[in-house]
Amino acid sequence: MPSFELLLAEFENQFKDRLFPSTPANLYNAIAYVLDNRGKRIRPVLCLMGNVLTGPLQLDAFQAANAIELYHNFALVHDDVIDRTPLRRGKPAVHIRYNTPTAILTGDTILLYAYEYLNRIQGRYKHKVMQTFNEAARAVCEGQQMDLDMETLPLQSIAYQDYLQMITLKTAVLVAASLQIGAIIGGAFTDDQEHLYAFGKYLGTAFQVQDDYLDAFGDFRKTGKQPGDDIITNKKTFLLVKAYELCNNAQKSLLQELLALPIADKIPAVLQLYKDCKVGDWALKEKDRLQHLALQHLESMSVPAVNKRPLLELATLLLNRQY
Amino acid sequence: MPSFELLLAEFENQFKDRLFPSTPANLYNAIAYVLDNRGKRIRPVLCLMGNVLTGPLQLDAFQAANAIELYHNFALVHDDVIDRTPLRRGKPAVHIRYNTPTAILTGDTILLYAYEYLNRIQGRYKHKVMQTFNEAARAVCEGQQMDLDMETLPLQSIAYQDYLQMITLKTAVLVAASLQIGAIIGGAFTDDQEHLYAFGKYLGTAFQVQDDYLDAFGDFRKTGKQPGDDIITNKKTFLLVKAYELCNNAQKSLLQELLALPIADKIPAVLQLYKDCKVGDWALKEKDRLQHLALQHLESMSVPAVNKRPLLELATLLLNRQY
Known part of the structure; x- marks a missing residue:
């Protein structure tokens, strides 16, 4: 292949x-x-x-x-x-x-x-x-x-x-x-088309979770950039939306206050909050869940395993990148 | 039909x-x-x-x-x-x-x-x-x-x-x-399709010439609006583009000066210039030329004349409207 x-x-x-x-x-x-x-x-x-x-x-x-x-x-x-x-x-x-x-x-x-x-x-x-x-x-x-x-x-x-x-x-x-x-x-076959579609859909969402995770928790030595671009722009990411769900009331208020700040200085405080509410752990689990669903659908396709290998390799590469 | x-x-x-x-x-x-x-x-x-x-x-x-x-x-x-x-x-x-x-x-x-x-x-x-x-x-x-x-x-x-x-x-x-x-x-037939396409193309351009003509020379009692909307906005119309071609050097300078004015007051002066260079007569002739081309192509189609009648009537209606 x-x-x-x-x-x-x-x-x-x-x-x-x-x-x-x-x-x-x-x-x-x-x-x-x-x-x-x-x-x-x-x-x-x-x-x-x-x-x-x-x-x-x-x-x-x-x-x-x-x-x-x-x-x-x-x-x-x-x-x-x-x-x-x-x-x-x-x-x-x-x-x-x-x-x-x-x-x-x-x-x-x-x-x-x-x-x-x-x-x-x-x-x-x-x-x-x-x-x-x-x-x-x-x-x-x-x-x-x-x-x-x-x-x-x-x-x-x-x-x-x-x-x-x-x-x-x-x-x-x-x-x-x-x-x-x-x-x-x-x-x-139609069934295989649908499995492939589902594989792509879960791969796409898992990729996005990974992307948002790396913006906050990526290793500078690997990503080549300081974390927190999304935080500066208040971008609504998987992390931010889920963090709010995971936060207790005091943390929720703090997060709202931090969002209202116009400055890049808030990055360490938001990252600390992300750590406190363990949204990073959640993101890794969510990525695994979506990746697992993707791979299940790929596996369910009735084509020879050797034909699926490049897709499996691509998925692994995309979802395990550190940058 | x-x-x-x-x-x-x-x-x-x-x-x-x-x-x-x-x-x-x-x-x-x-x-x-x-x-x-x-x-x-x-x-x-x-x-x-x-x-x-x-x-x-x-x-x-x-x-x-x-x-x-x-x-x-x-x-x-x-x-x-x-x-x-x-x-x-x-x-x-x-x-x-x-x-x-x-x-x-x-x-x-x-x-x-x-x-x-x-x-x-x-x-x-x-x-x-x-x-x-x-x-x-x-x-x-x-x-x-x-x-x-x-x-x-x-x-x-x-x-x-x-x-x-x-x-x-x-x-x-x-x-x-x-x-x-x-x-x-x-x-x-392919030939008939092409004649019909050409009919539509000339009909469309003739319609636009007519539209531009009516904006400047339309009868208030029929159009229900004062002429000159296009003149106020300096819109490049068939009339304006052609008028400049028809103008002598003195008129060209005057037209440029009028365009530079930001006010609606310029309408009578521009209309006078349009009359002086006879661009209204040109527009009616140009519309006729395009309409004639359109109808020639309609006539060339190898379908019964009775089938073409609604298109002929529509073209006549669209191109003879006064409003």
């Missing part, structure tokens, strides 16, 4: 030839700016990995992978406008480098090109691929709206289950759908 | 049953707010009119018409954010009634639902329908970017042909594609 790295190389090799025209230049230069600033390509490669579970890699899996990568970039461009994020992958976001109107149109046009790629795939499974893609695409927008709604809510109004659902929609569903779309094209 | 009104009633009858869920409420309430504030439905009904040119109305034409109407609403929502337009069809725009982040997500989600409808149509012609839809959808975004670019350009840098191309992309191509998509589903 081809590894993540091998499939990544194959993905890049064909993704560099793009469909886009050159004019209007202000629009297509901005699109090139977005796509040249490439990320880890996890989603499109997962689509290819889902495809090879049942047989050789198919041309249509690349079309779908391209659509997924374009969709992901569309979502990032619009999210950056919405959240007023100045930097993306170390470079000025599109709305900073160009302007907000062009950023909105850049996102829109990238999304429309995703459907251009989807339209190239064969009729036999096109309906199901598009259905899966559309559902995940809408979920991302719904998750983003939930995230916006939660930003303005006080901590005591956010239940952990609602937060988990928001993260699932905003980030995990697209990971899950990427795998499933590859498997649909590969002709996998 | 069913008339515009009859097809409009059929369209409304099925469009009121919507696919959308109810949560997150802030997102789906905003979507309902957009869709309840309905427009003239010209594009979706044109899709149905294109469909009945060759035979009875098909279920798939409704799916495509729904997708087209959703696309049009997506484009309006994002355009209003981009252009900071406070009102849409007499009500506060979504970014005013809700906020800009929700307006961006509202547009995105409406667009994704357009593809949900497109995914319901039959496989036989799905590829061509989606291709035609995607091309038109991208053209609208490209036209919007060109419009943004032209906003900041001085008048002397805008050639009439470039302006015409911008308007064609921004408004006429979707009208053209709506007709063609109906015809594709109806099984029209």
Whole structure:
């Protein structure tokens, strides 16, 4: 079975030839700016990995992978406008480098090109691929709206289950759908497609728990950065939402007071509170629980174990990283 | 052949049953707010009119018409954010009634639902329908970017042909594609599809010339409004762009000076300049030229003349309106 790295190389090799025209230049230069600033390509490669579970890699899996990568970039461009994020992958976001109107149109046009790629795939499974893609695409927008709604809510109004659902929609569903779309094209059984989707969904949420954990408890020598970025910005993370649930009344008041402070000085105090209420231990357990669910679903798939190995290795790598 | 009104009633009858869920409420309430504030439905009904040119109305034409109407609403929502337009069809725009982040997500989600409808149509012609839809959808975004670019350009840098191309992309191509998509589903010959597309394209641009003409030269007793809204906002219209071309050097300087004034008082002076350079006469001739091209293409279609009559009547109605 081809590894993540091998499939990544194959993905890049064909993704560099793009469909886009050159004019209007202000629009297509901005699109090139977005796509040249490439990320880890996890989603499109997962689509290819889902495809090879049942047989050789198919041309249509690349079309779908391209659509997924374009969709992901569309979502990032619009999210950056919405959240007023100045930097993306170390470079000025599109709305900073160009302007907000062009950023909105850049996102829109990238999304429309995703459907251009989807339209190239064969009729036999096109309906199901598009259905899966559309559902995940809408979920991302719904998750983003939930995230916006939660930003303005006080901590005591956010239940952990609602937060988990928001993260699932905003980030995990697209990971899950990427795998499933590859498997649909590969002709996998419906049951196996659903197990693979569930694997992706739990993998995505476990990854996010891990991410939030590392921001607070990561080892500086491994992460290369001081902990607490999320704390400075009062970002609602798995840790913050759960910590509030775990706190006693006195700790809850203290946490609220700390959130109201505008300064970075609060990091040690928040971290101490996180330690006192043992939210770090909870996060490691929650990550294990989600990881276990993911792996159970992978195991339940009726394809040879050797075919699942690259996915197992990827999951282990992603969920045991220390940086 | 069913008339515009009859097809409009059929369209409304099925469009009121919507696919959308109810949560997150802030997102789906905003979507309902957009869709309840309905427009003239010209594009979706044109899709149905294109469909009945060759035979009875098909279920798939409704799916495509729904997708087209959703696309049009997506484009309006994002355009209003981009252009900071406070009102849409007499009500506060979504970014005013809700906020800009929700307006961006509202547009995105409406667009994704357009593809949900497109995914319901039959496989036989799905590829061509989606291709035609995607091309038109991208053209609208490209036209919007060109419009943004032209906003900041001085008048002397805008050639009439470039302006015409911008308007064609921004408004006429979707009208053209709506007709063609109906015809594709109806099984029209490729030549006839192309004639119908061209009919729609010229109809759309002729309509826009007429619109700009009425803003400056419309009869108050018929339009119900004082002329010159476009003049107050310095909007680059067919009239303004062409007037500059027609002006002599002294008039060009005067026009530039008038544009620099921030006040509504300039309306009579600009109108006088429009009269002096005879841009009104030009506009009526240009409208006739485009209308003639449109009708030639309609005539060239190899379907019975009686089938074309509702389109002929609609074109006459749209292009001879005085308000």
